[in-house]
Amino acid sequence: MDAFKLMKELRVNYEQEVHYLPKETGLSLIESTAQGDTRISAKCRDAKVEDLWSLTNFFGYSTHTFVLAVNLLDRFLAMMKIQPKHLSCVSLSCLHMAAKETEEECNLTPTDELIRIGQCRFTVSDLSRMEKIVAEKLNFKSKAITALTFLHLYHRIALSHCSDRKQTLNMEKLEAQLKACLCRISFSKAKASVLALSLLRLETKATQSEDMLEITHHIQRHLKIADGELLLWSDRVAQCLSDYASPECSKPNHRRLQWIVSRRTAQNLHSHRSVPELPTIPECCWDENESEEDSCVEMMSSGEESLSSSLGSDAEGTYFPQHLRHQEQRRYL
Template identity: 50%
Template sequence: MIDTVTGAQAFAVKVKDLMDLEGRCQPKLTGLRLIETAQDNGLRMTTRLRELEVKDLLYLCRFFGFSSETFSLAVSLLDRFLSVMKIQPKHLSCVGLCCFYIAVKSSEDEKNVPLANDLIRISQNRFTVSDMIRMEKIIMEKLYWKVKAPTALHFLRLFHSRIQEQLDAESREILSIEMLEAQLKACHCSFIFSKIKPSLLALALLCFEAQEEHDPEHMNQISEALKNLQHLLNVRDGDLVCVRALVGKCLAEYANTKCSRPNSQRLRWTISGRTARQLKHSYYKITHLPTIPESAC
């Protein structure tokens, strides 16, 4: 009993520390609302462009075999930057690749970090390494050099681990962390979740997955564990129901055949690194980026 109480207290302290940091690392809602209301005329950042960029980063992450941590951190960096800077669509690919590269250098083993030039070539972007260096400096300055931030993946793994500790052996098979992480990646590709706290998104994902289980014996244990988490996070029932519904809608759209069918553009990375290095030089034609304005939102 003492060990259980001690474990619960340690978990509560860890969650509180993460949530305090979460509040300081959230994307600015004012900046996200500007993106949400922008017209898709090629002159302003829009939700559609942001979602396409995140999907490109997901495919790039899969191509290199990078971890879920790298992808979640890259999305966090991208959303935080887009919420404080007005960027033009023509700069988005450079911004996205730089956020991805920062995440790679922060999360992956040093020996697995590709050269910036190789990263540009594999992604077939048309800017130079010097453009990336310049953009990376702007990103880091605007984010006050704070790379690490609690992501929904951090909370999801923490919450899942805590719930598993409270279940019997049979019930532990119900909530698959692999399935939950795959669902989280789908949610990252939807702009709406940029405005939701990572801790709430993680809890909503767990609740959504748990509601698919109809065995009362197992559900009682899981529901109790989720209720305890909700109480610890001080999440209102209405907020949780709303976000859980958004999760369900997102996953339904992601599973749709038309939505998930790959296209030729996103298959551009399904080549080996060796093949990429042997591509014709014309594929690497470089066009320099214009000066990047540093006006904040």
């Protein structure tokens, strides 16, 4: 009966996931934007997701919070035109919204502290105003069905079917791999159920578990996922994880996350409350025909630095910055 309920829950989530997918046309426009353009580029988006990963670790938030924040961010970016200098406010708003949905209230980081540690140049009222805009544009759907939702369901299904508990899924490993994939905007085009099943499929191959292989096939048949679609995303996931584990990537230093800032940055951290409030924010969507100057969410007049760049990550180098590669994640990949 438990297995039946799990499969029913899996089917319901599979049918509902389409409502929480970013618009593919908007994602494609972001991917086609050249670096240095006035619009958000894929590289700019990916760097900001790396920042969210770093902040999630810093504040001790769960993987659920990070995955939900990325989902909210991608859904908003695929719908609205914004400039790179506005991205920090949007992304931090998504992280704060996600944390309020997934974390205990006592564990929530105060808004002013979130802005200070994020080294952002806007005020608490600016962040609150942006959260309202994001929530409105997403039809107040702050919760979402994500790849992590399916990973946890697959794990529960595996526990109910697998004869050898030692061969069941290692969720910590799979969550680390999922976070690595989400740092590339291309994986935002995948259905959450297919991305999660791709991770499961690769893990099954690695463990060579016959029980897990049968469970993977059973889930695929139950959801009627085409072989070609699963193979396509499995190959992309494998390539992503291979890139992450390649010798070209900087090896992690075995220390905890540390903030190394210059004297100038430290002064900015202490004086962030003096930043003037943002002006009125006119809004427009990707499908509106507007001029280049008017086709964005107008917010901050000052430019925003990437948290990754302030921490010394190489924006021109490998995909995953050094400050995100913790030892406990690396050993799984």
